[in-house]
Amino acid sequence: MNIEHEPHFLCRWGQETLLLDGNVYFFPPNSSASFLGKKPSEEISWDTDTLRSSVIPVLESYISKNGKPADWPDFSPIKDAKEEIKMNSRTINKYFLVIENENSTTGREVQLDAVSVSTYYVRRKIDNKVVEPRLYLLSSSRAPDIFLKESNSHSTLTSIMMKMSGTEKRSQLSEEEIKEAEKPLNSHQVNDEAVHAADLLQGLRYSFYNEIGLKKFIKDKSLIALKNFIHQLYLHLDIDSDLTSSLSQLDDWIETKLDENLITHNEWRDKIQIIFYNILPTSTEFVGCAGSKSHLRGYPCSLWTLFHVMTVHSSYMSKLAKNDPPKVLMAMKGYVKYFFGCTECCKNFLKMAKNVEDDVRGDQEALWLWRSHNRVNKRLKGTPSEDPTHVKLQFPSRILCWSCQKRSNQFRVSNVVEYLKKRYAKAHIIMDHPKRKLFIHNSKSVLFLSQFDVGFCIVFYIASVFLIVCVYIYFWRKRACCRKVLPKRKYLSQP
Ligand SMILES: Cc1cc2nc3c(=O)[nH]c(=O)nc-3n(C[C@H](O)[C@H](O)[C@H](O)COP(=O)(O)OP(=O)(O)OC[C@H]3O[C@@H](n4cnc5c(N)ncnc54)[C@H](O)[C@@H]3O)c2cc1C
Structure with missing residues (x-):
């Protein structure tokens, strides 16, 4: 379905068109050129998010009266998917199934998305026990079907389908996006869309041991920067209660060291080992931030991710006064200045963040960071720090969020905000950090x-x-x- 803006809003799907000129008109198949359209009796929403789903009853009502035109998707739910595959296996390249409850319109929306891709076949199956629609790639052989994604959003499911190559919507994607879409699909890449707790903890481990932990002494401004950073982590890295409690202990301990104005290398290491014994990973592997070579991605990727999780929490999830100073960004700035090991990154970031205290308010931190990160992505595109398997794109790409970018490549900021909330909020983070068994060192445990x-x-x-x-x-x-x-x-x- 395309939405065009001139001369009217035209919502076109196959040969059938909905003309939006303040009203919505339906043009059934094979309408004559002079036909001016029919106003559907069903209510059509003007909201772009719900327009698509409100068109579905119009189409279904047409089908129930006139039968289904050959090139329309079949909205009726199926019972036996394997039987369907057998019947259509010659003409169909990829067969997808959306399992959803009877109130969901997502499956039908995905079917509409796939209309222009003739070799895709999408059907829906009703299961009222399913809460969020689930997308499967069906296998014609006896091999098990592949579960791809669970989501209420048709664009999320459609973007996963498009990753399965052979898409005919290529003309709408940039070269980089096509590269991204053509990556071989495996379970790891399906989760590229998600933030992994394992990466956040790996980032913390690296920061605590390999950046802060390398300082001989922490005092004066670097001690204040450390205090602010840990305090903001405690407030806004809200992914696990044990982690929050450990960060709180560390925050309290640093507070007690402020009068002394000194933390030595050994004191810091000992404290981290005791407080985070059970929390931080012992391995050094990244999951979502894993690079194709050992020098690519990894820690800087996890640090960006950590920063995004914190700013999304501070801007949208905490009860900050709108006019509060951007405390998370200020703490990040302090961390980058005194502890981040990449000198060039530090120089560039501090330049970008020069006036954040004055220019940004508490509820704008997430958007500021999103924009700044995109500026860095643009600058680094094609440089040696780009992992060829993760090319630098303006984020989120259309593959990740179809509705976030306009045709002109400009972003729809309100949709980006929704996407950032979805990607970086606690509810959507994959909790894949294996916890070590509680032991005597953990202050929250008593004798095993x-x-x-x-x-x-x-x-x-x-x-x-x-x-x-x-x-x-x-x-x-x-x-x-x-x-x-x-x-x-x-x-x-x-x-
Ligand atoms: C503060 C900072 C400054 C840096 N400055 C430099 C520099 O000047 N020069 C240099 O060579 N390297 C710099 N780096 C490293 C560089 O930005 C990348 O982190 C590194 O190249 C690894 O890239 P990546 O492909 O893993 O994705 P990253 O850019 O690290 O991004 C990590 C993840 O964040 C998501 N993401 C990407 N863009 C956005 C966005 N706009 N909003 C929200 N989420 C997004 C994506 O899912 C991505 O996989 C900096 C890193 C940091 C943390």
């Missing part, structure tokens, strides 16, 4: 016992004491009763 064990012991202890007291009261009262009753009996038994 986890927090849960300790809590359980306390409850058990209180319950036992309560039971003993009850039993004691019971026997005490029984004895008291006996004492009262016995003399009476004695008295009664006397002749």
Whole structure:
């Protein structure tokens, strides 16, 4: 479906057209040139996000009255996908299935997206237990079907489909985007769209041991910068309660060192080892930030990711006053200035961030960082620091967010904000960091016992004491009763 802006808003899909001139008109298949369109009885939304889904009832109503034109997608849900493949295997290259509940329109929207790609076949199947629509690539052989993605957004599912090569929408993509789309698809790349907690923790590990941990002394301005950075991490790296609690301990400890105005290399290392014993990874591998060669991507990628997670949290998830200073950006600036090992990066970043204190407010931090990162991407495009398997694009590419860019390559900022929130918010981060077992070093554990064990012991202890007291009261009262009753009996038994 194309949306064009001149001479009217034209929403064209195949031969059928919806003309939007303040009203919405439907042009059924084979309409004559003089036909001026019919106003559908169904309500059509003007909101670009819901326009597509509100067109579906119009099309379905046409199909129910006139039958389905040959080149329209089949919206009716299927029961047996394998049977369908058998019937169509000669003409169809890729067969996709969207499993969704009956209230979802996503599957039909994806079907509309695939209309221009004749070798794709998309059908939908209803399963009311499914909450978010799930996209599968079906296999005609007996091999298992491949689960690709779960999402409510048709553009997310469509972009995954387009990654499966052979797309005929190439004309709408830049050369770099085509390269990106043609990467062989495996589970790792499907998750390119997501942020991995493993990368965030790997970034922290590198920063704590290989950047801050390399300083002989931390004092004066670098100590203040460290304090601010750790405090902002504690406030805005909200991905795991154990991590937050460790960052809080570190933050408190640094606070106690401010009077002394000194943290030595050994003090820092010892503290990090104790506080983050159970939290930071022991391996040095990146997941989403893994480069095709050892010198590419890795730590700088994870640092950007960390910064984006923090700014998205501070701008959109925390209750910041709109006019607050940009504390996360200021803390990042301090970190880059005093600890980031890449001198050139530091020089360029400080130049960009020269006036952030005055120019940016608390709720604009995420957008400022997004724009600045794109400027860096533009500058580094084609340089040796570009990983050929992850070319530098203006982010998010159309493959990641179809609706974020206009045809003119300019961004739709409101859609970018929504995309950033989705990508960098806690709910969407893949929690793939293996935790090490709690051990005596972790201050939150007591002699090999986890927090849960300790809590359980306390409850058990209180319950036992309560039971003993009850039993004691019971026997005490029984004895008291006996004492009262016995003399009476004695008295009664006397002749
Ligand atoms: C503060 C800083 C400054 C740097 N300055 C330089 C420099 O001057 N010269 C130099 O050679 N290298 C610099 N680097 C390193 C460089 O920017 C890349 O990090 C490195 O080349 C690795 O690139 P990458 O492909 O992993 O993606 P990165 O650019 O590291 O991006 C990491 C991930 O963030 C996402 N992303 C990309 N762009 C955006 C965006 N605009 N908004 C939100 N998310 C986005 C993507 O998913 C990407 O995979 C800097 C790094 C940092 C952290």
